[in-house]
Amino acid sequence: MVGEVNRVRVSQRGHLYFELIEKGDDDQIEGKLEAVAWRTDHPRIRQQLATAGLEIGEGQTIRCRAAVDFYPPFGRLQLVVRAVDPVFTAGLLAKRRQEVLESLVARGLLELNRQKTLSELSLRVALITSDGSAAYHDFLSSLEESGFGFQVYFIHASVQGKEAEKEVTSALGMLSSLPVDCAVLIRGGGSRADLAVFDSQGICEAVAQAPVPVLTGLGHEIDQAIADLAAHTAFKTPTKVAEFLVERVASEERRLVELRAALARHSVGLLRQGRESLGRAQRGLGLVRHRIATAAGRLGQLSEIVARVGQWSAEGQGRKLQDLLRRLVDAGPRNLAAAHHESDLVAERIAAQAAAIVREKTAVVDGWERLCRQLAPERTLERGFSVTRDSKGELLRHPRQVVPGERITSHLAGGDLVSQVEET
Amino acid sequence: MSSKKKAVEELRFGEAIEQLEGILSQVEAEEVDIDELADQLKVAAGLLELCRGKIRRAEVEVTQIVQALEEAEAEAEQEEGS
Amino acid sequence: MSSKKKAVEELRFGEAIEQLEGILSQVEAEEVDIDELADQLKVAAGLLELCRGKIRRAEVEVTQIVQALEEAEAEAEQEEGS
Amino acid sequence: MSSKKKAVEELRFGEAIEQLEGILSQVEAEEVDIDELADQLKVAAGLLELCRGKIRRAEVEVTQIVQALEEAEAEAEQEEGS
């Protein structure tokens, strides 16, 4: 037999009573059969399902082995379930889960809520869970411990059982009218079968389309429900959600502390820097004194130079003058001496030459005189020559000049000698 | 910082933090003149106070909205039951 | 230095420091004649006094604000601890 | 030296020093006639006196200002320290 489980109840004696129904397209029940798992079978069936993480829950479709039993006191027919096939149900559930997931992905809903910005300071929280549940208490006490000013808008919703899907969906639908920063969907834990609710199309769509970020804490360790995937952030437990929110605020508070400290530090730093600038400026102004001292020093140097240079210049010119004077004193007399020398020399040479001329001319005249003396006829006569003249006194050069008997006179050195010509 | 300044009381926490960080970065970058330092710090102090107030205004305050839901449920059951 | 000089009293701290440093660098570079040295020094002294006053005032205010902030924080921590 | 000579009293310290050095370099290079030596030295002496006066005045003024500055600083430090 295959059918959907409905109206599950456990009797005081431990029998499990439920209806096995078949629904039409519009969720209308078309067939219904009472079913029971006797006390003797119930724990085993439960355990078998539990191995697959399942349990007989409302809305669950199961395949079971059963006997039809007629119960005469009520006059009704009932199925006596001996065993339930866990594989069938698990597969069915997995198939449904897959369908929902694909539909969400196809419509782009899976990322929709994650894209919402979770305010840095999420103090206004919409809490969706079962009133008075452990989850409710754990969450609120965690927030309270923090001491932060959380404001929680609580919306009750069954998180298991047949009303769960409807109530949670409805609660999520109320978010748009609330002034909250985020919504928290939590569950205190429970069977894995109960978790299937959070795979339902209705809840998942509502989570995805919620106007604020939805944080989930569905109380399971291993699997994630599709609602977790569609949520902004998924946590394992309600306490974790609370801790997350508290930590966010705490981190903002720390940030504030840091900001304050940084502001104080840098302000003080700015002031210190300003002071340092001033100190530097002040010290720098001490330079002015140095400048003046330098200028005074330079002036002193210049003053010394003025003194030295003036005197030195006058002395230099004086020395130059002295030099000129010396040269003048030397040159004047030297000129005179030269003139003296020149005139003396001329005088001497003229005198000497004149004397020489006199001497030379005397010699010339002496020579001539000697020559004249040598040429004088007397000298010839002295050597034995004589000059003979005729009676008339004519100089005899030829014997024919005279006739014999003529008286001739010979002029000798010692005197005249008169002779008679005998023949010619 | 938003170009159009809001009154400090109107600021959201995030905006206030943003303004605070703006002031800090100016102070850090030494863009604030000594003359304005105290004024800027005063503004920062106001913003810090605002933020702190926002964080701890009260202890957890729970507003029940379940009633509306239950009423709606009861109605639905009645309808069902009828 | 701004081309249009403001009265010293109107100067902001940063401007005053800038003018001071301008004077200093001129004095250091020996661009200031001995004749003007004293005058420049007077201006510098005025600027120094102005800046000193500004810093003193800013210090008082900043110290107060910082103290108030620290007290507020300490208070908050005490509340938390209680 | 400027082409248009100013009266000695109008000279700035730097200009006076420049003229002094000009005179000295001429005298050192023996470019100054002995006739003008004394006159040039008189001018030089006048310039020296002028500069000395300027330095004296500057020293007095600067000392006063620097002293005032140091006192103000010491005061400020005392205030800070108290």
Next chain:
Amino acid sequence: MSSKKKAVEELRFGEAIEQLEGILSQVEAEEVDIDELADQLKVAAGLLELCRGKIRRAEVEVTQIVQALEEAEAEAEQEEGS
């Protein structure tokens, strides 16, 4: 030597020295006629006397100026030292 002779008294030191050297070089080269030697020497002596006088006057003046300078300096140092 200048083409247009000035009276000796009008000569500047440098010009006088120049004339002196001109005479001297002629005398040294024995280019001066004995007739003119004495006259030239007289002129030279006059120039020498002129120059000597100029130097003497310059020396006196320079000494006075230098003395005045040293006194002024000593005074300044004393003031500084006091």
Next chain:
Amino acid sequence: MSSKKKAVEELRFGEAIEQLEGILSQVEAEEVDIDELADQLKVAAGLLELCRGKIRRAEVEVTQIVQALEEAEAEAEQEEGS
């Protein structure tokens, strides 16, 4: 020798020496007849006398000038030394 003879008394020393040397060269070249020798010698003697006179006069003057110069120098040195 100048083409136009001056009276001996008008001759300058240099000209006289020149004439003397002319006579000397003639005498040395034995261009002078014994008849004129004495006359030439007389002329030479006159010229020499002229030159000697010039030298004597110059000597007196130069000596005086030199003496005056040396005295002035000694005086100057004494002044300097004193």
Next chain:
Amino acid sequence: MSSKKKAVEELRFGEAIEQLEGILSQVEAEEVDIDELADQLKVAAGLLELCRGKIRRAEVEVTQIVQALEEAEAEAEQEEGS
């Protein structure tokens, strides 16, 4: 020999010597008759006498002038030396 004979007394020393040379060269060439020889020699003797007289006079004068010159020189030297 000059074409127009001068009187012996008018002859200059050089001319007299010239005539002498003429006479002697004729005599030496033995172109002169013994009768003329004596005459010519007489002429020569006359010329010789003339020359000697000229020489004597010149000697006397030269000696006097030279003496006078030397005396003048010595005098000058003495003056100089004194």
